[in-house]
Amino acid sequence: MFGDLFEEDSSFLPTNHCGKGKKAKAREGDPPAPRDSTNLSGIQNQGGTCYLNSLLQTLLFTPEFRVVLLQWVFLFPIAEALFSLGPEELGSLDDSRKPEAKVRIIPLQLQRLFAQLLLLDQQAASTTDLTESFGWSSQEEMRQHDVQELNRILFSALETSLVGTSGHDLINRLYHGVVVNHIVCKECKNVSERQEDFLDLTVAVKGVGGLEEALWNMYVEEEFFEKDNLYRCGACDKLVEASKSAKLRKLPPFLTVSLLRFNFDLQKGERYKETSCYTFPTRINLRPFCEQTEMDESEYMYELFSVIVHKGGCYGGHYHVYIRDVDELGNWQLPEQEDRPGGAQGPAEDGPGTATPLALLQGLLAQEPCKELAVDQLGQKLLEHQGVAWNKKYRKQHGALRKYLQNHPEIFQLSPDATKVGLKDVPKLLLQLQSQTLQSPSQRNSLMGQSKDNPPSSRAPSGGHWFDLNDSKVQPIQEKDLEKQFQGKESAYMLFYRQAQLQRPPEARGNPRYQIPEHLVSEMKAANAELHRKRAERDSARHGIELHVHLGSHYRLQQGALQPSLPSQDNVLELTMDSRRTLGDLQHHLGQMLGSWQGDLVLSVAKPLAAGLHLYHVLEGDELSLAALGLADGAHLFLWNGKEVGGTKVPTGPAHEPVVLNVLRLAGHNEGGKGLHFRESQHVFSCSSSLGEVHRALAPAGGILLRNSSGAQEEAKRWEVFQEEELKETVGSIGLRDGCSVLILDSHDQSFVDISSGNLTAFTSDISWLQVKNFCGTQEEERVVKITTTIDTVMADIKRRAIKELHLQEELASGSCLRPVGGNGKLLSPVPEDYTLKEAELTTGSLLGLCHGTAPTSTQVL
Template sequence: MLEGLFGEEDLTSSRISEPSKPGIQSPPRPRYQCGLAGISNQGATCYLNSLLQTLLYTPEFRESLFDLTEDELGSFDSNDIPGKKVRVIPLQLQKLFTRLLLSNQQSISTTELTDSFGWNNKEELQQHDVQELNRILFSAVEASLVGTSGKDLIKRLYHGTLVNQIICSVCGKVSEREEDYLDLTLTVTGNNSLEEALYGSFVDMESMDGKNQYKCESCNKLVNAKKGAKLRSLPEILSISFLRFSFDYQKMERYKEEHSSEYELFSVVIHKGGAYGGHYHAFIKDVDSLGKWIHPDEETIQLPTDPSTGEVDYIEVDSPVELIQAILVRNHVLTIDKLCAEISKQTGVSWNKRFRKNFGPIVKFLEKNHDVFVFDPGSNRVSLRNSTKMKADEEQNSLTTTAEPRIKRPQSPIPMPGQAWFNFDDSRVSPIREKEIEKQYQGKESAYMLFYRRKTLTRPKEAEGNPAYKVPDNLVTDIIIENDELSRKSGSSDKAIIMSVNSKFHKLICIINSQTYKSTSNLTDTSERAQDYYACITAL
């Protein structure tokens, strides 16, 4: 399905740039309150975005990638040097990861990365299977790193070994065939839990008898035997994918199945929809505490504004939850018909055309998001459940409204450091409660791939809460310049906020450099500039 998805590495881009929209361009929106950045969807790249966020928040993969220097990877500036090899895919991954960690933007584009894959607009508008993409992407990364110190990065972190066995019931001879795996594939049908699926795949053995007898070389005849697969070695990062799609031979169509260890779960890639379409997003544990977890019902929603009018730009609100919240803040209570009319009026597109494919009918969507909205089937009215804060990009004050009185539930405790979970849904990043993950084994919205880390993989203290940890200085310098440019574009009201973000990253580089180099004479100009810059900001 994905054959040829990654072309030869080439610095030239096949993308035809789109003409810019007339009028004043809105500056990029700053990060969400949680402090983490999303990834923009290029049309149907949610599957790619979910995988990239998972790789970013796999500390061992991220830091191994950043350990690769320009001497090994080359640089974009050395493209014209004869005989100089430029490894574009790892360079673009480094650049993307740095922006996701440090750039003060709500979401980051992946167009430069997908250009390095050799993708065209057709690929970006066609959804693929995230498990298959995972294997193809790893293969492309491995090929890009041949001859570097990172040549065994994928094998060291993700490769395991399983053995297929056939045991003769007469003489007891065991025939084995080993094979490597990047992820374990488990069936959903007939299993009620992950444990059952693992037991059925790697503990239970199939009987070979009757017409299915086995020809034993030692016995030199057909005999009864046992056949099964066993795990011989496990990787540092264990990936599990579910076979959720089956084929109905009567209807002749695919359909979706809806049915404490030495590893700990840290990412769940979720698929919602059917066998022929849908949407991917990912629940990811913030192992290094890079984000700020707040109670989901207290989260501030940032709304884009039209620079020419200062009003909320409803067309740019890409989350249906945020869109309905924004409308209800101003209208308080609406019937379903009036809500749908307001969506069409403000965005120019109906709910069915814009959201139904990925989120279903609006009534079911409201019922599913009962923690945000109150829907009364009798009166067909909808309102906000809680007092919801909505912050426009150009102002610090917020609009609030309160739905019908109710008894407030006690809040769940704030997760311990390294234990907070976030939902990465394209450009939208939001905190979630851990109990939400338990609901993802079956249903139309369900876990598709699981990623586990060995519990023995400990994290250094310096990495906690430090998004610049191990990021090369030259990449951080680029982001500082980028954030300064964002500061100018956003205007004076946001300048202090963006500059304070820059100062934080400058200070982090000082810490990193002081830990990396033994003498102050080895500190880079970046860190020296950071001290002056930070002192200037703190005086504001």
Template sequence: MFDCLYTVDEELSTRSQPEARPTSRGLDVPPKPRLNCGLAGIKNQGATCYLNALLQTLLFTPEFREYLFRLDETELGKLCSKNASKNKVRIIPLQLQKLFAKLLLSDQQSISTSELTDSFGWVNHEELQQHDVQELNRILFAAIENSLVGTSGRNLIRKLYHGTIVNQIICCQCGRVREREEDFLDLTVTIAGNSSLQDGLHSVFCDVEKMEGKNQYRCENCDKLVDATKGARIRLLPQILTVSLLRFSFDFTKMERYKDTDRISFPLALNMSRYLENPTGQDTEFELFSVVIHRGGAFGGHYHVYIRDIDGLGNWTDPDEEDIRLPTNLSSGEVDFIECQSPVDLIQTLLSMNNRQMTIDKLCSEINKQTGVSWNKRFKKHYGPITKFFEKYSDIFMLDKSNNLITLVSNEKTEHLQPDDKRRSNSPPGDDCAIQEQQIAHVHRDEKHKRAQSTQSALPIDGYHWFDFDDARVQPILEKQLEKQFSGKESAYMLFYRKKSLERPIAAKNNPGYCISDEIISEVLAENDKLEKERQEYETAVNKITVQIHFSGSYCFHDGALQPLPDCCTFIELEFDQRKTIAKFQDCISDVGGELVPENYDLHVMKELPAGLHLYDCISSEFVLKLKDLNVGDGCKIFIWNGRKVQTVSVLAGEHCEPLYLTVIHGESSQFSMGFPKNLTLVEFKMNISELTDIPVDHLTMKRVVIKDGVTKAIALTYQDLKATLKELKMKDGDHVLVEDKLLAK
């Protein structure tokens, strides 16, 4: 009945953690190492967020985790011998052990559950069909119980999670009590009519129903219908108390399912004594440690879970102090993340990636998309509404309220702050760029210092650090965020409480390997070594580029661009690790080039254009930079020359003087094509054409040939255009220019 529930927002949970996939070079990207939190997430198999939330809860239930790991191969068998051994191999607990060990020790950001779901016997894409998380909790426990029959762990689920409820009917006439005892795995509490968990429990276990009138009770002792009272009490509490909040109901009037988003609060500490039949001798104090959350509506959504790290297995940091990380494309071979220390850095990065200008709505959407956190949730508390933030940083961002547009200011003071800019500032200390950088750095430090002072007293102690496990994503949260899950479309659905008296051994603190067998630990560590080797090999492979080294002696400058000389070996290929410095790059060039390499030379990036070859950035002056920091990639052409002339002709380099390949038509049937620098003014262009056609400058007229709506037209270039450059005139490669001698034309 739950086959297609809660699938709308599945993509939200996995968007920032892509599976390993082939890169453009055909390389598989190895799994990422763990983030600073030190905890691993679980990959979503398509619609298994409900399962992932429960598995993380089981993992961070210390008693369940340790009972499971104490079962050795003499009881469970070995996975490697499941097809050959005559003894029973208990696949489910073995796969749970394997998964938990990886979640605790494997150096990966997220772990797959495919082997575990296979052990459940899920076939025909059953894992892609969403279940209700309460239903799955019972199915999962039943599967574990069945798999442990005949082992010392046969009572694991019953010992930890089973409690007892007694239902009572008391005859008002003779006082006879009729009882019916039943086990429970979880207590269910309705939302409607209850403002808190305590209210809900009170209505179930303290309030009594009067059986009178047409609803009288037939007492066997009185042998007639009599008035009676009906109620339920808890007889025995489990060590781990599970509470299900019944947010999903069915409206029989409208004949449709709906989600109750009303508020119901739940405490961090819960005393269950008032709901017990007899609290004497029972430990009734519980502490909250897991909250399974549903986001969405009655027919679609997503589960994630807040968990308290009881044993301190993760590295918790104040979420307000965490660096925002903006993921980049792994297949490009670039670094995994651009570190953004503040919203200033983050927004600069996003704007610079989108032509330096975006609407505020689109920018907010990008912030949420790239970081998984909205502006209001992540920054509003410390920086205010986003429009106020832009007004505060008006020297960096220009806000156009009328068009709802934000622009990254284009000046020297902010240019060097763009995280995706491959250039590096060489400004001396004390110039405008350095001053601006220092000012922004001071602002960042001051803001962090103020936040640290305001939150220092409120920071949680060890054992009370909370994390949000959202499939592959794990991040620290503050305890106060639990209150946001009392109501709404994103709200608590299952609560897990643990007896307060369950003390943890000192050896378990900060020890993810506690109770795990040496054999399992060795397997995971061996896998970590293999992963590290794969990452190193991948980094080496993805950073290995092949460049072409071109020597100036094999070229001439002709028709406005560099052209290779006939019958010359124009280049040699060089393999190089782009993580190494320019200085190392020059050493390699000297080794492979030998006598072809002059004593003093410049290196320029060279690109092929329609007009020929053109030189761009000079890279030989940036000795301490890595090659990957500059505009050099696989297949790039590098030109070696003296920096001034090729053969005897002076050559200009840079994007500003790129040659445009133009065809000049003159006379009755004459034309030629060649490159002209796009920064030439029309006056200079006219003088060049005069020299090439022998038409006196004073006699020369020029017309630009354009084709519009299938009709060819010649538009005169007038004296008003003389100061404009070819670029400003929007000339492009392949354009035709008609030139005439106006005296002959008459």
């Protein structure tokens, strides 16, 4: 009959199922989130159980269904309800696997679920145990009902489960009504009567303007049998004219109305959803539709308290429910409430649920031990408390958060860089009021401190406010929002009314534990304690940071950086602290660990650099949290007297960071291994050192200092001479960092390169060297020298320098040539003297022989 009507279309699912506006998904293993600001619990969607969730919330917010006493004026005696049924009648879930035990699982699981929804401090409860008690073990079984069908099936299952208990007639007592149909013969006036029981009334939507019109058509208007459509009268025993009518003979305390939104188009041969306007009142008088009309007017008055809404079409969609909080268990506060004038007086004047942004921010800061937070952290705390970010809720009206804080200097005090905010001196009473407005639901509604004799102080007006319960998400709405569900693809599907004369006892108002059996209260207390423990462990793990505390007495200052004087494990204390603890807590903890520490106990932020450990600013503000001080996981701290280490004053701060420079020099004749151009060495300079100081420390007289100006992606390195005016710059301002290379060229090295306009045109990869062996003398005179070259050096220059290095006569230059020596030691053909090293295809370290003879020219080489 229902086909795909009850299939849940994911496109209609709420975008946020966490109720606090957070996008991030909870990490696996985390305890469930606590209740949000409404103090009401949602229900998790198992993947198609939104219809079940909506119905369960409706039953939960039917107080007479769940509590032990139903006081029905005149007509109804005291009845036993769900929570009045104890283990002696229902059994225990602990015995459910014992073959001989009689355990009524469905009502027991429903009791436990209701207890969780009322008392357990979690954002959304799970229905897995309940659906398993139904025998639903697959997605297909969960999706086999729409909410109207489920309502009947659930009641039937409950009735079956409660047979033989004092609650056997629970459903009948609350929901059972009677309709009587009359047919009156126009001739003999005989009345034929047929009585029908109902748990819900099904009313038409098509062609009807609203609920009252539909009820009028059903229970006031008469249908006539005449002409070709006559009625066979049992008394007359013939076809006669007659009239047919129906009346409500017995009204239940709770009236459920199912709307026939879905129809079949015979012409098109397809189903469709009736989306036309269909109104329904929040208060209705049923006297015109009843058989008996002589009772007091109050007996016929009903008030709407639940509307199950279907969003989508006849082939799929999503259910959620609007519910009136009859017992005023929730905290009702509309998100769109605006800031009222009056500054800091707002919280004292406003009633519960009307806290302004100013009051919220003050209250959040008032809850902090140090009364100070980073602005970003304040925004995060507002998100966690309100379930919505500042930018989404307040920015349009009040501007950015930082700007809003700056606009209230009489309340907030910002740091010079506007990254932190604190409270100015505000009267304690005002801070207490603001802090109370920000109490968590678990604080406001604690099981430990709340009882029927001590209900919560903040309550909604008589009658209760409305909430939208959408699976895990719960949010406050206004009564006028019901009108949005009169028509459209998102529209009312089931209506639930309660007799207006049903009054709740004063002790039930705002008291979720009212009449709940003690064994369930105890179970929820234990579960809340376990949740609190797990959340504390999670918070500790999330907020725990590892700190590396270096002991100043075990360090010495060397080359501008702090170096350990003992093995590393003896220099550093490793400890884990909660980032919400204060600097004073950390200092106290260290003082206890280091009982023998002498003198002041000062902590500075430190950072291991290539040169060693360097210190930055001193941590100040004993009342500030470690997070507010900017300490993150893995932070390094230095414990000292704040003045000197080992009798030496220590330069601190970014301006004095030590930088390790890689200093390169061209390799000499007998320096460097095969293929090496440079001698390398490391030198440490402070960022505050001038380049002039670096030049004087590294370069000999007449030497020049060069830096690498190549891009990171270039294969070749280009070196650029530091100009005279740049020598006044500092290492830090010129951009030299750890690992940067500088090249030193003395006056001799400069002869190998071409310096023009301050640029070194030779690339370092072009600098090479060759070996030249003397073959012009006796065997005893054979010597090998190393010649530094570039790839553009011509062979004639190499020969001339080799003759000079070998201390041979200059006249030999005109009667000699250079011949490569092969791998087998044989001399190869002479190389033309006008060839460059590159053209001769000689590699670094190649061996040439200086031999008698004449070298060919480049034109003579084939």
